Amino acid sequence: MAIRPVFLPKASGSPMVQKVSIEFQWFPGMSKNQKQRSIRSLHASARKKLALERILEISSKSEDQLGVELSAFNLRFNTPDHKPAPVEVLFQGGKVFERGGPFMDLYSATPREAKKDERLKISGNIVGFRYGSSDWPLNPQTLFYDWLYISALHQKRNDHLARSLLEYDAFTDIEFNPEKSLSCQAFSAALYKSLSVRGLVPEALSSKENFIRICYQSDRDSSPVQRKMF
Numbered sequence: 491m492a493i494r495p496v497f498l499p500k501a502s503g504s505p506m507v508q509k510v511s512i513e514f515q516w517f518p519g520m521s522k523n524q525k526q527r528s529i530r531s532l533h534a535s536a537r538k539k540l541a542l543e544r545i546l547e548i549s550s551k552s553e554d555q556l557g558v559e560l561s562a563f564n565l566r567f568n569t570p571d572h573k574p575a576p577v578e579v580l581f582q583g584g585k586v587f588e589r590g591g592p593f594m595d596l597y598s599a600t601p602r603e604a605k606k607d608e609r610l611k612i613s614g615n616i617v618g619f620r621y622g623s624s625d626w627p628l629n630p631q632t633l634f635y636d637w638l639y640i641s642a643l644h645q646k647r648n649d650h651l652a653r654s655l656l657e658y659d660a661f662t663d664i665e666f667n668p669e670k671s672l673s674c675q676a677f678s679a680a681l682y683k684s685l686s687v688r689g690l691v692p693e694a695l696s697s698k699e700n701f702i703r704i705c706y707q708s709d710r711d712s713s714p715v716q717r718k719m720f
Contacts, residue, residue: 491513491514491515494664495509495674495676496509496510496536496545496660496661497679497680498659499681500684506685510536510539516528516531525665526553529547529664532664542660544657545659545662546655546660548661549665550564551664559651560675562581562601562675563601567641569597570621577675578604579599579600579601581634581635581638582601582604582610584634584638585610585616586625587616588613590614592619616628621634624698626698630702630706631672632678633702633705635678636673639678639682640678640694644692661676690704
């Protein structure tokens with residue numbers, strides 16, 4: 491058995507996204523088939539517990555093409571010099587460490603190459619993020635990743651993906667383990683839907699300050715950031 495979160499967007503109140511931990515049968519193995527068996531098991535357990543039907547897996551292992559296209563490995567946003575690149579490489583390339591970064595040459599790498607770049611492991615603790623001339627803090631903990639993902643969805647080129655995403659009630663990412671990582675594309679997708687149904691996407695994206703104020707208004711976690719968990 492395993493436990494993974496399911497993220498539910500909320501039309502009102504705070505927090506904007508509800509996280510529910512679901513226990514389900516895990517199918518070990520690295521193959522796509524095994525991952526998809528685990529996804530089906532997770533969704534079946536989530537439907538039973540949450541009484542929801544429309545659950546979307548967002549990852550490259552998704553059985554739904556929409557979920558594959560919404561993966562941060564595939565969803566594209568512009569680099570600071572206006573060249574489209576996957577959200578994942580913008581996130582990795584935007585990291586600033588104690589002894590290096592941001593490594594903007596990663597913008598031209600594949601997502602897997604970017605994630606495995608040795609400099610991300612040997613440059614010390616992460617101290618923040620940078621996108622162009624804009625610096626982004628470590629707190630709220632998923633701020634920069636969420637901003638990149640939601641900004642990408644808000645682009646005209648991704649209108650069809652954003653509209654289709656709104657048809658779902660909950661989101662998962664089978665690869666996301668909250669014990670090892672902080673940022674999650676399924677959470678970012680749920681946050682986008684919550685912002686969208688409240689009519690707050692343009693206002694949230696109008697400034698860093700507004701994004702923080704609107705998206706994390708109930709975040710009272712003042713504990714130190716676990717800086718290796720990105």
